[in-house]
Amino acid sequence: MINLKINNISVTVEQDTTILQAAKKLNIRIPTLCYHEDLCVAGNCRVCVVEQVGNKNLPASCCTPVTQGMEILTNSRKVRNARKTIIKLLLSEHDADCTKCYKNGNCELQDLAKEYCTEETEFYIDLLKDKNFTIDMASPSIIKDDSKCIKCQRCVKTCAEIQGVSALTAAFKGADMKISTFFEKSISEGVCTTCGQCINRCPTGALTEKRYINEVWAAIDDPTKHVVVQTAPATRIALGEELGYEPGERVTGKMVTALKQLGFDSVLDTDFAADLTIMEEGTELLTRLKKALVDKDPTVALPMTTSCSPGWIKFCEHAFPEFLPNISTCKSPQQMFGPLSKTYYAENKNINPKGIVSVSIMPCTAKKFESDRPEMIDSGYKDVDYVLTTRELALMIKQAGIDFLKLEDSKYDPLMGVSTGAGAIFGATGGVMEAALRTAYEIATGREVPFENINIMPVRGMDGVKEAKVLFENCLPDWSFLNGVELSVVIAHGLANARQVLQSVKDGKANYHFIEIMACPGGCLGGGGQPIPTSPEIRQKRANATYEEDMNMPIRKSHDNPEIKQIYKDYLEKPLGHKSHHLLHTKYLKRKKY
Amino acid sequence: MAKSLKKIDIIFIPDSECPYKVLENSIKKNKEDIIQNLIDSGLRGRGGAGFPTGLKWKFGAKAKGDEKYIICNADEGEPGTFKDRKILSEVPRKVFSGMGICAYVTGATKGFVYLRREYKYMVPALEKEIKIFNKKAIELGLNFNIEIFLGSGAYVCGEETALIESMEGKRGEPRNKPPFPIQNGYLGKPTIVNNVETFVSSMMVCKMGAQKYSKLGTQDQHGSKLFSISGDTPKPGVYELELGLNVADFVEEFGDGDTKAVQVGGVAGFCIPRKKFAEQIIGQGPTTGGATMLFNSSRSMYHVLQNYLEFFVEESCGQCTPCRVGTQQLLKGIEAVKNGNKAPAYLDELVKLSETMKISSKCGLGQSVANSFASIVENFREEMIY
Numbered sequence: 001m002i003n004l005k006i007n008n009i010s011v012t013v014e015q016d017t018t019i020l021q022a023a024k025k026l027n028i029r030i031p032t033l034c035y036h037e038d039l040c041v042a043g044n045c046r047v048c049v050v051e052q053v054g055n056k057n058l059p060a061s062c063c064t065p066v067t068q069g070m071e072i073l074t075n076s077r078k079v080r081n082a083r084k085t086i087i088k089l090l091l092s093e094h095d096a097d098c099t100k101c102y103k104n105g106n107c108e109l110q111d112l113a114k115e116y117c118t119e120e121t122e123f124y125i126d127l128l129k130d131k132n133f134t135i136d137m138a139s140p141s142i143i144k145d146d147s148k149c150i151k152c153q154r155c156v157k158t159c160a161e162i163q164g165v166s167a168l169t170a171a172f173k174g175a176d177m178k179i180s181t182f183f184e185k186s187i188s189e190g191v192c193t194t195c196g197q198c199i200n201r202c203p204t205g206a207l208t209e210k211r212y213i214n215e216v217w218a219a220i221d222d223p224t225k226h227v228v229v230q231t232a233p234a235t236r237i238a239l240g241e242e243l244g245y246e247p248g249e250r251v252t253g254k255m256v257t258a259l260k261q262l263g264f265d266s267v268l269d270t271d272f273a274a275d276l277t278i279m280e281e282g283t284e285l286l287t288r289l290k291k292a293l294v295d296k297d298p299t300v301a302l303p304m305t306t307s308c309s310p311g312w313i314k315f316c317e318h319a320f321p322e323f324l325p326n327i328s329t330c331k332s333p334q335q336m337f338g339p340l341s342k343t344y345y346a347e348n349k350n351i352n353p354k355g356i357v358s359v360s361i362m363p364c365t366a367k368k369f370e371s372d373r374p375e376m377i378d379s380g381y382k383d384v385d386y387v388l389t390t391r392e393l394a395l396m397i398k399q400a401g402i403d404f405l406k407l408e409d410s411k412y413d414p415l416m417g418v419s420t421g422a423g424a425i426f427g428a429t430g431g432v433m434e435a436a437l438r439t440a441y442e443i444a445t446g447r448e449v450p451f452e453n454i455n456i457m458p459v460r461g462m463d464g465v466k467e468a469k470v471l472f473e474n475c476l477p478d479w480s481f482l483n484g485v486e487l488s489v490v491i492a493h494g495l496a497n498a499r500q501v502l503q504s505v506k507d508g509k510a511n512y513h514f515i516e517i518m519a520c521p522g523g524c525l526g527g528g529g530q531p532i533p534t535s536p537e538i539r540q541k542r543a544n545a546t547y548e549e550d551m552n553m554p555i556r557k558s559h560d561n562p563e564i565k566q567i568y569k570d571y572l573e574k575p576l577g578h579k580s581h582h583l584l585h586t587k588y589l590k591r592k593k594y
Numbered sequence: 595m596a597k598s599l600k601k602i603d604i605i606f607i608p609d610s611e612c613p614y615k616v617l618e619n620s621i622k623k624n625k626e627d628i629i630q631n632l633i634d635s636g637l638r639g640r641g642g643a644g645f646p647t648g649l650k651w652k653f654g655a656k657a658k659g660d661e662k663y664i665i666c667n668a669d670e671g672e673p674g675t676f677k678d679r680k681i682l683s684e685v686p687r688k689v690f691s692g693m694g695i696c697a698y699v700t701g702a703t704k705g706f707v708y709l710r711r712e713y714k715y716m717v718p719a720l721e722k723e724i725k726i727f728n729k730k731a732i733e734l735g736l737n738f739n740i741e742i743f744l745g746s747g748a749y750v751c752g753e754e755t756a757l758i759e760s761m762e763g764k765r766g767e768p769r770n771k772p773p774f775p776i777q778n779g780y781l782g783k784p785t786i787v788n789n790v791e792t793f794v795s796s797m798m799v800c801k802m803g804a805q806k807y808s809k810l811g812t813q814d815q816h817g818s819k820l821f822s823i824s825g826d827t828p829k830p831g832v833y834e835l836e837l838g839l840n841v842a843d844f845v846e847e848f849g850d851g852d853t854k855a856v857q858v859g860g861v862a863g864f865c866i867p868r869k870k871f872a873e874q875i876i877g878q879g880p881t882t883g884g885a886t887m888l889f890n891s892s893r894s895m896y897h898v899l900q901n902y903l904e905f906f907v908e909e910s911c912g913q914c915t916p917c918r919v920g921t922q923q924l925l926k927g928i929e930a931v932k933n934g935n936k937a938p939a940y941l942d943e944l945v946k947l948s949e950t951m952k953i954s955s956k957c958g959l960g961q962s963v964a965n966s967f968a969s970i971v972e973n974f975r976e977e978m979i980y
Contacts, residue, residue: 041770042913043770043914043956044913044914044915044956045914045915046914046915046916046954046955046956047915049953049954056953057952057953057954057961058953058954060770060956063770064770064772065772078953081950082950082953082954085916085946085947085950085954086915086916086950086954089915089916089919089920089923089947090915090919092919092923093919093922122940122943124919124923124927124947125923125926125927125930125936127919127922127923127926150915151912151913151915151918153913170765170767170912170913172912173748173750173908173909173910173911173912174906174907174908174909174910174911174912174918174921175907175908175910175912175918175921175922176908176912177910177911177912177913177918
């Protein structure tokens with residue numbers, strides 16, 4: 001143990017603790033910019049410098065381990081002057097026209113500028129004037145504005161460490177140093193998976209999602225349009241954070257009320273489509289297993305992987321094209337909902353699909369890219385017209401002057417608005433796996449999954465890679481080939497973990513039947529469209545809320561959803577049927593490696 | 595020659611003296627004795643930072659690792675220094691011999707010469723010498739061999755951790771310290787990085803003995819040092835001088851009779867104006883890499899400083915704020931004062947900024963900008979304004 005003093009208060013901490021962590025223990029806040037709980041320490045921005053008695057230089061507290069007898073001052077004159085100077089330097093290369101910035105009011109640099117009263121002193125020379133900055137708007141998901149970038153490299157580390165993608169990197173040196181891409185191409189042209197994790201960690205407005213708020217308002221205001229909205233599972237457990245609630249607060253009912261007040265003609269649920277995904281994907285898994293085990297068909301691709309996360313899909317298309325046959329052909333819930341809103345829903349409501357505008361509220365920026373994929377027009381129209389992030393929805397609610405905290409709860413509209421606990425847990429890592437197992441096991445055996453309260457605990461939690469096994473016994477006659485089969489599954493979230501799992505499968509080191517992959521850490525609840533900030537603690541709270549949502553649902557298995565039964569009876573006939581094949585399944589394409 | 599200048603001939607006495615004999619004798623000695631001898635000699639690193647060499651080797655010997663590396667830093671990038679080039683061209687065996695002794699003492703099995711890209715022309719000759727050394731090492735039963743690693747031309751890669759990053763194929767950016775390379779260096783293994791001249795001097799200490807070596811120089815800094823002398827001088831070149839020389843004497847010897855300023859330690863060092871020549875002793879106070887530039891009265895110190903700052907603006911790696919943005923602000927700042935867009939008092943703001951850079955930058959590059967900046971602005975203020 002190490003004893004030290006911070007601001008003359010004694011504290012004892014473990015070896016290898018940083019000064020920043022030790023200060024936190026004493027509830028002393030040291031400002032940071034490049035530091036992020038999810039990432040390796042950078043030590044770049046130098047905002048967190050502190051004074052160490054006896055050292056003429058100021059160590060950066062985020063990257064300096066404590067030593068025995070160390071005396072630290074976090075608020076000396078020397079420290080305050082240095083911090084203020086450093087913040088002023090950052091502002092001199094930053095487009096500080098805050099009122100023209102989407103992140104106005106949610107910017108770590110802005111907060112520090114305010115805290116250190118940079119307005120009181122002479123500003124340094126504006127360095128932006130002599131530089132040519134481009135704003136990269138070409139991606140359907142991500143806007144990269146270099147004039148706001150402070151080169152903290154959080155995005156670079158996020159893309160490399162959490163996602164293992166490295167679409168962003170530091171380029172050039174000195175005054176020309178910038179965060180760039182392969183050959184300085186647009187972010188839309190490279191290996192960027194559009195997951196938006198970089199956005200979640202950008203301290204300024206340099207990386208933001210592409211907004212479609214104005215387009216959605218225009219559709220709502222257009223009396224000739226019928227605007228339907230779907231809300232993803234992970235939006236309801238995080239939206240509150242943007243509107244005055246602590247992380248982990250479920251606001252499902254209030255969100256539905258708000259959407260109705262915004263003027264959407266019908267407020268429906270992606271969770272319904274999640275249940276539908278389970279029906280299709282569960283059946284697909286059992287069918288693939290049958291082909292492999294009974295028909296001994298060598299062409300069947302196992303292990304099968306999930307297909308709900310468009311960031312994961314694009315990653316696989318770039319990095320592991322040999323695994324494309326393994327990905328379930330099921331579209332994601334968003335893209336199942338889209339075509340159904342313009343076919344099944346339109347027919348039932350007797351509305352011309354031409355006049356339907358399908359909007360989705362997603363925790364995700366990759367969903368924007370996904371809805372723009374050219375093949376996503378199976379209804380004969382663009383299946384999903386606009387995708388808004390949780391953050392954009394919060395902004396619309398604010399624009400509409402809705403006092404969110406005081407709203408009454410409402411229920412989703414019928415027809416594609418009823419869902420189950422299985423749909424709800426799609427928002428957490430392991431959730432799709434759990435929902436699929438609840439249904440597949442019951443289809444095959446006629447019994448509920450053998451876990452207390454059907455909570456499949458081994459697939460839950462925040463470990464990067466989770467393995468589990470489920471033994472099938474006493475199966476129904478149609479599925480007797482599964483008797484004695486121990487279904488081996490694995491769950492990975494964060495693409496660096498996904499890479500690890502795929503590589504082990506590729507190298508023949510691991511054998512699985514079914515793999516769930518979510519591009520974002522924690523699953524969709526940690527998605528690139530979720531409220532900022534994000535941290536392991538915040539994601540855990542959102543996960544807890546997700547499982548609460550499940551426990552509170554009267555129906556907790558997808559195949560028990562009455563609207564699911566109805567849609568198969570009235571419209572789709574059966575999972576993997578002809579109509580399903582046309583509307584709910586898709587193909588993938590190989591993309592280049594760089 | 596002026597009285598405080600003592601030319602000396604240790605480093606360049608010809609190779610015929612067979613430095614590998616020193617290596618051969620050294621590896622028969624007790625390792626602790628070699629380290630103690632180095633510590634007693636008072637030898638400090640000759641790259642500029644001046645860390646006690648014996649201590650570094652001692653840490654290297656103590657460090658735990660299944661593999662250890664030795665890197666000879668020949669990324670001689672400090673403007674105004676060209677001594678390592680001469681060493682590697684004329685007495686490479688002494689360098690390798692020093693590396694070999696270091697390997698014996700620390701248990702390192704692999705050595706690299708991190709050679710500045712601009713010195714690529716030396717590669718064939720060096721390869722030949724390295725081949726001879728590697729053969730010699732086998733003969734002597736020393737499990738150690740050397741190879742060349744070519745840099746790519748970034749000044750910051752002279753900083754040891756940036757150098758290591760670049761060797762690992764990464765962007766040449768300094769690491770956070772601690773951990774130091776001695777614990778966690780190349781490929782995460784204990785790594786001893788020394789300047790070219792340091793290896794030669796270490797070897798000479800082994801040969802001469804600490805007592806004899808430490809008699810040279812001052813109480814503060816012992817031994818002799820190579821000086822790369824350039825600028826307004828009739829006799830530019832590399833000179834080996836005993837440490838403890840008076841700048842006035844130095845100017846008398848090497849100046850052109852009209853010297854108004856001497857830059858000691860390259861652009862990262864200090865600028866000494868004429869009025870302070872008499873009181874400044876090289877070998878007391880800050881250590882130096884040996885780059886010494888003389889300026890006569892025809893030179894504009896504003897242009898000198900502008901040139902330095904342009905260099906820093908380009909050569910900052912760009913990762914930390916004080917260095918990346920600070921260097922740009924200093925350059926734009928003196929230009930603004932010169933052309934009247936900022937009041938002369940803005941220079942005081944800039945000196946304060948440079949002081950903040952000195953205490954808050956991540957590595958020696960940003961930390962040393964203030965040395966030349968403050969010493970030029972303070973001593974030649976009127977040249978900055980008018």
